[in-house]
Amino acid sequence: IKLDKNDINKSSLADNDKDIIITGIFTELPSSIIIDTTNATSFSDEYLLNTNSELEIIKKYPNAGAAKIFIKALHPTNENCSNLLTLKQTDYKKIITEHNIECENMTINAIMRKAIWKHYEEDLRLELVEIDASKDDAKNIWEKIQILLPIYSLFQSDRKNSDSDSEVQDPLKEAVKQILKDDEIAQKLALVAQKVSEKLRDVSDKTLEKLNEMNPDIASSLNPIIPASDSLSWTTVFNKVSISGDDDIPINKRGSGIKRLILLNFFRAEAERRRSSSQPIIYAFEEPETSQHTEHQKLLINAFKDLSNKQGVQVMLTTHSATVVKGLSFDNLRLISKDYEGTKSINTVEPNQLPYPSLNEINFIAFRHLTEEYHNELYGFIEAEGLLTDYKTNKDKIPYNKVQRNGSISTTEIILTEYIRHQIHHPENENNRRYSFEELEQSVNLMRQFILENRSE
Known part of the structure; x- marks a missing residue:
């Protein structure tokens, strides 16, 4: 995904803040890493972890341009040893020599850094700083760290779904492109192309040789053009690959929901194919429920949960679907909210109006x-707490027609919440006006407010 200037937050832009900043925090880190040739060290020994002993990577895109990489870490700020990660081996040796620092091996950078930091261990002045990993030797360190990070694969909700989209035309065509990028296959195809080129060269040379016997002028003016093997379009060889559905209807003629469902699962399969046996992977799905039937949404969530249970796999998704939320557990959920001042935050799901986690509550808030x-849940809680009488006190009442056991109708006065609850539990009683959406919302808000007030007492 390529950023452009329109991706910059408009509120920030108004304050002349033109940076796009993305932060990733990583746990379950390896106990040892190699950032200098073949010498092992660790994130903690290099002071590359934040205050929670996590690896925190920040990417900043000034004016939506090229990324600058920073590692936010609790790092020495003593000027005598604060910038060691950006120095070269000759610099380490100079520091060690000038300050008479004990070092067991002055040929290994990691050991020299450790010796210097140990020399100043009483005055490291550790502070949370952003180490620029985009310049000097720190860039080499970032390249080594990057290899350890998970593969990140994003499925966008606003990806193209037009007939001209190659993925929509058929995921197998896109798969062909990816397969042909495989080094082993590419080498074999290069050999095939070379053999064909040699044969073509032989045929063309013999043709010109025979032509020269008949007309040397024409023969001398001709020159065979044989494209280089790496310029050949092997994808055209497989342009007939396809997936068709009912009655051989091609994918690009199916509905948007079916196309997205196939594309989404192609994305899953392709990301899995690209994953090495050891490198972890993060699947990111943006609104996977888009154009999907409710039952498909449930199946997708179950598939995502199964996927997340695999070793080295994390699944992230954004959603506006109550069905998706109801398919997850509370520790899976994060709520993105904005306060009255416009400040956005991402929070774990905590009990809100109810003193226990409620997926219905989450869907209402979100x-x-x-x-x-x-x-029903709100009403049942108030009733279970023995607060129903208090809740009914001083509330306006409306008439409700109740069907007696003998079939007769009696009219009683009840509050709006009871009126709605009776209709929910007795849909067979058609002697009352159906409550409106606005009344349902009013009743829910009244109960939520009552629970909140009583909880805070």
Whole structure:
């Protein structure tokens, strides 16, 4: 994905802040790493971890341009040893010699850095700083660290779904491109191309030789043009590969939901194919529910959960679907919110109005998703707490027509919340006006406010 200037946050831009900043925090780090040739060290020995002993990588894109890499870490700030990661071996030797520092091996950078830091261990002045990994020798360190990081594969919700999109035309065509990039296959195809070129050269030379016997002028003016093997388009050889569905209907003629479902699973398969046996992978799905039937959403969530249980796999997704939320557990969820001042935050899901986690509550907060199930949950909680009488006090009442056992109708006055609850539990009673969406929302808000007030007392 390539950033452009329109990706810069408009509020920040108004304050002349033109940086796009992306931060990744990594745990489950290897106990040893190699950042200098073949010599082992560790993130902690190099002071490359933050205050929580995590690897925190920051990418900054000034004016949506090229990325600058920073490692945010609790790092020495003593000027005598603060910039060791950016120095060369000759610099380490000079520091050790000038300050008479004990060092067991002055040919290994990691050992020399460790010796220098040990020399100043009483005055390291550790502070949380951003180490610029885009310049000097720190760039080499970043290249070594980058290899250890997970593969990140993003499936966008706004990816193209037009007939001209190669992936929509058929995922297998896209798969051909990826397969042909395999080094082993590319080498074999290069050999084939070389053999064909040699044969073509032989045929063309003999043709010109025979032509020269008949007309030397024409023969001398001709020159065979044989394209280089690396310029050949092998994908055209496999341009007939396809996946078709019911009655041989091609994918690009199917509905957007089916196309997205196939593309999404092609994405999963391709990301899995590219994953090495040891390198972890992060799957990121943007609104996977888009154009999907509710049952497909449930199946997708189950597939994502199974995927996340594999060793070295993490799944991240954004959603506006209450169905997706209901398919997850509370520790899976993060709520992105914005306060009245416009400040955005990402928070773990905590009990809000109810003193226990509720997926209905989460969906209401996140999407204003109103359901009868949520209404029942709130009412049931108030009743279980023995607060129903208090809740009913001083609330306006409306008439409700109740069907007696003998079939007769009696009218009673009840509050709006009871009116809605009776209709939910007795849909067979058609003697009352159906409550409106606005009334359901009003009742839910009244119960939430009541629970909040009583919880804080």
